[in-house]
Amino acid sequence: MASPRIIVVGGGLAGLAAVIKIAEAGGSVDLFSIVPVKRSHSVCAQGGINAAKNLKGEGDTTWKHFDDTVYGGDFLANQTPVKAMCEAAPAIIDLLDRMGVPFNRTPEGLLDFRRFGGTLYNRTAFAGATTGQQLLYALDEQVRRYESEGKVKKYEGWEFLSAVIDSKGVARGITALDLRTMELRSFAADAIILATGGIGAIFGKSTNSVVCTGSAQSAVFQQGVYYANGELVQVHPTTIPGEDKLRLMSESARGEGGRVWVPRTLGDKRPVKQIPESERFYFLEEWYPKYGNLVPRDIATRAIHKVVYENHLGIDGQPMVYLDLTHIDRATLDRKLGGILDIYEKFVGVDPHDEPMKIFPGMHYTMGGVWVDFNQMTNVPGIFAAGEAEYQYHGANRLGANSLLSCIYGGFISGPNALTYARNLPAAEGDGGHAAEVTRQGELNDRLLKNEGKENPFKLWRELGDTMTKHATVIRYNKGLKEADEKIVELLDRYKNVSLADRSQWANTSFAFARQLKNMLELSRVVVQGAILRDESRGAHYKPDFPERNDEKFLKTTKASFTGLADGPRFEYEEVDTQFITPRPRRYDAAS
């Protein structure tokens, strides 16, 4: 029998990890990516990757990593896969080390580890403050090696449009668009793995890269794949507000001793460095003495919101607080945080060695995603998912430096499982649905290209981003969420009048964007409606009208399915696997 063909969509850490495992096991892989894989969004990750290697004599264990992750996620994550991930983490770090990742070192030549949020241990391995870049390159290099051996074929500059699903509901391949020639084609596969990242673009501005639209996840959702915990979205406490995006200022800045503060007095006019220590309000350290500046992200984000919007202590009355590194010596900062300090200086024009940075929370990460089982397969046989695109490892709030781990681990699990599945797959009947799917996608393309109206897709997108950021991020009210849903319905209606300023059939970026936009709109309803239904506060999902966690009603995974009806998705709930750690109150302010 010929070796099975697997398609991996997305060339970030999760996708590349899957590719490597499949190629190593003798499978053939077609790898699809909008951008050259080396330019994937994983490259933006900064601070590090967690593994309880206990190289600092602190008595850290994989169980403690597991407990911190589950507790940090407010018990919404299924515990079996999280436990397995934390147990696999030390060996993953070793592997990355063997692949040549230039991790920071101790004087003895061993891996160095630093603190991160939501834990009291030095558990985070790091390569300066460009860890995501270094990890992505290491995997990219291994994939390039397999590519040169003919085991991997890359389709860079192709955008996934849909899965090809046969008459029995089994995936048989994908359709994709060549973003240069605009050619629409289908590609056969025995299994497909979606590793298409987060959905930041539905919030307009976020820390995510341009390609993180969630379009692929939304496309398969509309083809019958469940979308889980869509309402759980992480807002990172420390980002640099910008016109085009919110640039991440890594948690590692606080891991290395960075302190968050505002002047105690509203309207303090003194230059920042002349404000004496006693007149600085280190609110995270005061409110959370045990974890201090390293509380989990949802906690830090809400604290900053409170200081700015309730205490009215934002710097100069603006929605900004200080993130201060100026007490740390220059050489240490350069060695451990150089990459992110460069970013701040380049984009803000102020040197953070000398002056505290001004930061504010910004949309950062998608805890929710495509629903998968413990084998990383969705409810549609043959469609697997890994990385930020799926929902499995972070519950209601992700801990810093767990994302790189979950991406690589999820990729490592999905690859071999997809191969095993594919080896046992009976042949398709007829063409497996390829011709019909190409026809369907071709019709969608034609309609969009010829559509007459007066709506500009980029303007609709800005309106979507504004409403999502306003109503569906840090603080949520059902009234506002309902407004957001109505706004999305309005935008879906106006989308019917989208007219493209560019109707050419060569490298037409607005055409590709308009296709993504439709999928973004559909997925936004999953986020907003899921948030309306979850009448509690858990992790990143916070409703002042329902301030407590309600395990009785909502210790459950939200599962949305597409209906195509005006009311939007259908929702159902699934029990969470809590067999190892009994849910307990999550109190970072208590000295428990």
Add this chain to the structure above:
Amino acid sequence: MATKTVAFEIKRQASPDASAVWERFELEWRPGMNVTTAMMDIAANPVTADGHATTPVTYDSNCLEEICGSCAMRINGKARMACSALVDNLEQPIRVEPLSKFPLVRDLQVDRSVLFENLKAVKAWIPIDGTYDLGSGPRVYPQQQEVNYPFSNCISCTCCMEVCPQFNEDTGFVGAATIAQVKLFNNHPTGKVLKEERLRALAGDGGIQECGFAQNCVEVCPKRIPLTNAISDVSRDVLLQKAKDFFAK
């Protein structure tokens, strides 16, 4: 009060065979505005300064924080990343053109896949035995990590190739980025097992001897990678390898 505006002139070319035209845009200024923001503004309102409807500009971008290497273009004549090009620091009108040394796709988008092919040719990877658990990696002392890390920061933007007088069709020169990766991998305790193959790959036509030491590469590199150091070191190693291979015949 009239809103402050920013003037752009952007070189447009609908396809590799089409002729190029310059279009002028007047955009609303905002604090912290960069060149990629301007491209997004044009997409939302694709109208030139003289009121003609046009198409959104095709260009590569992704991370918008100078780490993915996508948005390299020529801005006021200089090869650089568009995301970190803040309009307040640029003379107006801001003239934006595609990189000139790579096949044009459309507008500001060019095909830079040659770099990834070069990385294959020099085997820019660590030849690990497998991904199963084989224990920890080799010890690397901090001093060594601090030498290697800058080379691992290369974002493949190709600015160093764009500004290199020797990077052209006549020489087929691989360019500084690839040479720096050879240094990186040859420095690694496991990576150096392929050292001789990498050096031989840089020994022939288009190899390291094409370098004319113009030093433009190191000046333009947005990541301040010590490219000329890498070229000197790898040059010496290539020569030694050539000599060794010659006497081994």
